[in-house]
Amino acid sequence: MEAGTGASAGGGAAPVRTHWRTRLSVYLNTNGRRLVLGVPYLWLLLFFLLPFAIVLKISFAEFAIGVPPYSDLLELTQDGYFRLTLALSNYAYLFDDPQYVIAYTNSLRIAAVSTAFALLVGFPMAYGIAKAPKGPRTILLFLVVLPFWTSFLIRVYAWIGILKSNGLLNNLLISLGIIDDPLVILGSDWGVYIGIVYSYLPFMVLPLYATLEKLDPSLLEAAHDLGCRPWKAFLTITLPLALPGIVAGSMLVFIPAVGEFVIPELLGGADTFMIGRVLWNEFFLNRDWPVASAVAMAMLILLVAPIMIFQHIQAKQADGEGAGR
Amino acid sequence: MPSTFLRALTGFAVGALFAGQAFAAEEKVLNVYNWSDYIAEDTLAKFEAETGIKVNYDVYDSNELLESKLLAGHSGYDIVVPTDHTFSRLIAAGILQKLDKSKIPNFANLDPTLMDRAANYDPGNDHGIIYMWGTNGLGINVDKVKEVLGEDAPLDSYALLFDPKYADKLATCGIHVLDSASEVFPVARNYLGLDANSESDEDLEKATELWMGVRSDIQKFHSSEFINALANGDICMAFGFSGDILQAKGRAEEAGNGVNIEYIIPKEGSLVWFDMMGIPADAPHPENAQAFINFILDPQITADISNYVWYANANIKSTALVVEDVRNNPGVYPSAEVMSKLFIQKTATPKYERLRTRSWNKVKTGI
Known part of the structure; x- marks a missing residue:
């Protein structure tokens, strides 16, 4: 070119x-x-x-009372200079107080655990859909996307009714005699895991389906003919070939889950302290937009690393495909 | 939340559209932003029928949320109801406009004594009217609390909340606490014998310690869920707003579920506050807003609201129209002796606010 x-x-x-x-x-x-x-x-x-x-x-601005509630960075001084004031204190603040670091690590941990669960649930789903005959496959794919037709907020809210101590799940388990006392899921990290896995599952299933569907079945047949056991064939053929889908799906779940606010707020407890809550506190309780922005910037920087890895793998994948043709 | 945002956006868009036509009549719309559970069922319908102005009604459950929206600018709201201390800061920031009292003839119905108190926050009473006023205190499920603590429990004291001796036991049947950093520390300081409005680090630390001592006993920090939780008998105590707790009592009675709720202003003294109705400076429909304030100040309308929400009003002419249950309830209209122990909340400095939020977060999360 x-x-x-x-x-x-x-x-x-x-x-x-x-x-x-x-x-x-x-x-x-x-x-x-x-x-x-x-x-x-x-x-x-x-x-x-x-x-x-x-x-x-x-x-980089400073807190001020007014609309909007922060100072100007640039001002024209009386002797005709433009003065640029950058307040670095907002970033220093993030290191002063352990709550920010704790909230970041909590967010990363909760997002990582949820992503792992989403993968465990999503992979068999995607595999099943990819292997299904054409007619049912369309219906199954449609069913994966169907929950998006109702509001995300309402769907998360519905989980309160399922998970609460006298909710559907606990009542069912108690009436079946499996447990005697209700499980405390609502208001704990488990509520958040369930909420995130449920809400983001389609983002895991769809990219997985896209790669698994392209998988050439003759490779598995060949492995079978050569005496490879199904489990080993899965590990050495299906899984490596599905890797791009696994990475894409995991990123699509992990990245938004880190910044999730609604799910921990509705399904988590007071000690499910994620970065979304920190942002809410800074923005709505302290009305401190500058610190809130610094927190958001730090979150972005924290997320750049996984995004870069994702990009790298994608680029490699694209190269590989190009060479193949 | 999304609908609120969209509505605010539409309000803004419509407002911008109409700002250009200074002489055109105001569109027949009014965007009201008020506290949750804070108006009678028929108030808005009556206003719409009388004036033909369509009301969009949105609610919040903390001053912080309201203030953040207003500080962002172009909220699209025509009527807001901040509590006194927030109200005075909004005036200082130029976010509220002056009322045109010539368009609010019912302004004369307001109790001059109470309006004088409100003038501490708004000199000359130029920016707002007292919508309702109330106190913070304890809502208890009497039977359950007595069952857990025994007959001689101090049902008139904040010790129920702050003394682990009682709180640890009440935790078994559930305690809810307002999630509002601004309101939890003054009562704690007052309980410790400190100045309720002190901004000293040391006093805040002591108040935080007090809360930390009972944090594990508190099931939920939330500013509006306790109404239903109390009424359904899911919890046995809540630290909340007077009228909200009395609404819970009313709902329980209505449901006939045998839940017996009492509202207590503890003997140590508690917070008293005035919710002030005002108009944002950039309100798209200021004329309609004045009409709404005048309508609210109608004695019958005010009385209807008090009867429904169990909060006292500042409208002298309405007192006779308030039903006896509400008018003679010491939780709504406290006796002079109790009144003398109540304290107001002063407007806080931003520096203190940040410490306060941080301390409250420590109480809530343990971090």
């Missing part, structure tokens, strides 16, 4: 004149591609980078 651009740019001086139609097609080929690529970049600029810049800006 680069070579093409070079040829068209230096077209005038070239000894052999290229036909105008070829030049137009080369032009469109390079710039058309740019145009198509420009749309997602514009999207990214508008809905990610711009808000990111605003949050970054607020994180």
